[in-house]
Amino acid sequence: MSKVRKVFICSNCGISSPKWMGRCTNCEAWNSFEEEVITRTPPAEERQAAWRDVDGVQAQPISIQDIQSGKTQRVATPDPELNRVLGGGIVPGSLVLIGGQPGIGKSTLLLQVALEAGIKVLYVSGEESEEQIKMRADRISRSNPNCYILTETNTTRILSHAKKLEPELLVIDSIQTLSSPFIESMPGGISQIRECAGELQRFAKETHIPVFLIGHITKDGTLAGPKLLEHIVDTVLQFEGDQNYIYRILRTLKNRFGSTDEMGIYEMQASGLRPVENPSELLLSQKEEELSGSAVAATMEGLRPMLIETQALVSRAVYGTPQRSATGFDLRRLGMLLAVLEKRCGFPLGQNDVFLNIAGGIRVDDPAIDLAIVSAILSSFTDVAVPDNVCFAGEIGLSGEVRAVNRIEQRIQEADRLGFETVFISKYNTKGLDKKRFKIRIATLSKIEELVQALFQ
Numbered sequence: 009m010s011k012v013r014k015v016f017i018c019s020n021c022g023i024s025s026p027k028w029m030g031r032c033t034n035c036e037a038w039n040s041f042e043e044e045v046i047t048r049t050p051p052a053e054e055r056q057a058a059w060r061d062v063d064g065v066q067a068q069p070i071s072i073q074d075i076q077s078g079k080t081q082r083v084a085t086p087d088p089e090l091n092r093v094l095g096g097g098i099v100p101g102s103l104v105l106i107g108g109q110p111g112i113g114k115s116t117l118l119l120q121v122a123l124e125a126g127i128k129v130l131y132v133s134g135e136e137s138e139e140q141i142k143m144r145a146d147r148i149s150r151s152n153p154n155c156y157i158l159t160e161t162n163t164t165r166i167l168s169h170a171k172k173l174e175p176e177l178l179v180i181d182s183i184q185t186l187s188s189p190f191i192e193s194m195p196g197g198i199s200q201i202r203e204c205a206g207e208l209q210r211f212a213k214e215t216h217i218p219v220f221l222i223g224h225i226t227k228d229g230t231l232a233g234p235k236l237l238e239h240i241v242d243t244v245l246q247f248e249g250d251q252n253y254i255y256r257i258l259r260t261l262k263n264r265f266g267s268t269d270e271m272g273i274y275e276m277q278a279s280g281l282r283p284v285e286n287p288s289e290l291l292l293s294q295k296e297e298e299l300s301g302s303a304v305a306a307t308m309e310g311l312r313p314m315l316i317e318t319q320a321l322v323s324r325a326v327y328g329t330p331q332r333s334a335t336g337f338d339l340r341r342l343g344m345l346l347a348v349l350e351k352r353c354g355f356p357l358g359q360n361d362v363f364l365n366i367a368g369g370i371r372v373d374d375p376a377i378d379l380a381i382v383s384a385i386l387s388s389f390t391d392v393a394v395p396d397n398v399c400f401a402g403e404i405g406l407s408g409e410v411r412a413v414n415r416i417e418q419r420i421q422e423a424d425r426l427g428f429e430t431v432f433i434s435k436y437n438t439k440g441l442d443k444k445r446f447k448i449r450i451a452t453l454s455k456i457e458e459l460v461q462a463l464f465q
Contacts, residue, residue: 016041017198022236035235044199083176083218086124089274089283090117092312093245093258095266098177101216102265103209105183105237107223108247113256113274113281114222116144117247118179120280121220123150130175134161134185148280161195163188163207175217180208182222183237205240238262249276253369255290256281270310273370288315288426291368298396301388305380306401306419306431307372313415313422315399317367318377320384325361336366337381338373345382345404352408353460355389376413378404379432382456383463390464397429398463402437408456412436424448432459 015024019042021035028041082097091097094104108114115136122129123145129152133141138157145151156173160166163186170178180186184196186204193199205221212219221241238244242264249256258272274281275290284290292304292315301320306313318337325331334342342364346357362385366372379402387394401419403411413419416437423431424446435452443450453459 015044017044019198020235022198022202042198044193044197083125083127085121086126087121087283088285089258089272090121092310093260093270093272094243095263095270098218099242099265100218101212102218102243103205103212103221103241104218104243104245105221105223105241106245106247107225109225112247112249113276114247115181116148117258117274117281118181118220118222119144120148120150122155122177122179123148123152125177126152126154127176128154128156128173129177129179130156130158130170130173131179131181132158132160132166133181134159135181147278150280161185161187163204167207167211170211170217171215178212178217178219180219180221182224183208184224202236202240205237209240249369255284255369257370267310271312288313288422291316291370292426298393300391300393301384303380303383303387303394304399304428305372305377306399306423307374307377308415308419309374311418313418315422315426315428316370316372316377318380318384319365319367320381320388321363322357322360322385322388325359330359331361331363333362334364336369336371337364337377341378342381344406345378346385348404348406348408348456349382349385352456355386357385357389360389374413375403375411376401376419378402379410379453379459383432383459386460386464392464394463395430397427398432399423399428399430400432402432402434402453404456410434410436410453410456410459416441420446420448420450432462 015026016028017024018032018035018037018040020037020040021032023032023034025041028043031038032040082099084091084097106114106118119131119141122131131141137159141157156175158166158169160169183201183204187195187200188203188207191199191203208219208221211217223237243260244262246259246261247256248259254276256274256276258274260268260270262268273284273287275284303318304315305318306315308314332339332343342362346362349355350357364381379400382404383394383400401413401416403413405411412434416433420431420433428448430449430451432451432453435454438452451462
């Protein structure tokens with residue numbers, strides 16, 4: 009008879025304990041232990057899954073000199089943004105986890121991939137019926153006769169169907185709804201997610217079939233389940249966006265087969281998600297007249313240059329303590345930039361409210377956006393508009409110096425392509441830079457005081 013026991017499992021590192029502890033002794037996280045009721049069923053020899061062909065063949069150690077190294081073969085999808093984020097396409101046998109808020113479009117994105125890929129796909133849903141998935145497919149007006157739908161939550165039956173069908177891509181929606189017959193606990197529990205992810209990982213590696221997992225997130229914005237889940241998978245993608253904006257952003261948090269600096273942008277439409285190949289034109293607002301408090305920054309997301317608009321509002325504080333608010337930018341870095349402006353340039357910003365916004369609802373962590381943010385703040389403070397044909401690319405140091413940034417040529421080329429006439433950069437970026445290649449005028453700065461003299465005096 010199976011033995012039932014209760015254990016407490018750390019949701020951060022996955023370690024188990026017979027009693028609850030306020031602080032994990034392994035990862036030192038606070039209040040991370042959750043109670044799990046676990047029933048251990050069959051002995052080890054009965055844990056062979058039904059989808060496996062047990063032939064007694066075991067892996068053997070191989071000398072590293074005998075291993076043939078070669079370029080990883082990838083399967084390109086019709087979605088250029090997904091290919092960019094994955095590093096060039098889907099790697100056979102890889103395990104990819106996509107997380108995001110409810111209703112952000114995770115299921116729609118993977119259903120589009122399944123219907124447009126032109127390959128045999130098995131789409132497994134534990135949350136919706138076949139009719140609901142068909143309704144979504146009709147709404148996005150896409151079809152693929154080789155896309156098969158399966159509504160099942162038992163991992164053994166899912167992998168058995170996958171073994172018989174032999175698809176080229178397996179999609180699981182979602183990992184929190186699956187349950188393994190080898191651990192009898194509630195679906196969505198830490199032990200169930202860990203066991204199901206482990207079975208899917210073994211299936212992907214042994215059959216070389218790529219597996220996409222959809223994962224829910226918690227109120228804190230982290231992926232639900234144990235932190236071990238992110239270590240099991242090969243790639244972790246974060247699908248984010250604001251319900252009030254039409255843009256959706258696909259970021260890479262982990263990628264064993266490529267860079268983690270890439271980002272994909274989608275536009276949510278009634279017919280599904282449309283990849284945005286030129287985000288600069290969408291992230292720049294269209295204005296009929298020059299307005300103060302706005303500046304354009306040349307930033308980079310991975311290998312992709314983008315021009316985005318930064319907006320600032322500076323007003324006198326009327327409620328005592330001045331307010332500092334930033335949307336899409338680090339609030340602590342904003343405080344640092346305000347301190348530099350007050351110390352090095354003499355602007356009394358400590359007595360004013362400062363509100364900062366990155367247009368388009370995206371978040372930017374590139375330090376090269378500092379120069380544009382400072383320009384937008386000074387523009388709002390002095391009520392002097394920055395010309396529409398000017399953009400910025402530079403990092404601000406604590407002593408007020410304008411520091412060099414990476415990939416300056418790509419930033420300048422993007423600004424030149426979009427018709428800007430002047431770009432302000434650090435003079436330390438001019439080493440080895442051929443200015444004759446570009447039609448745009450390149451203005452160099454060494455200190456932040458030079459920016460004030462050039463635009464606001």
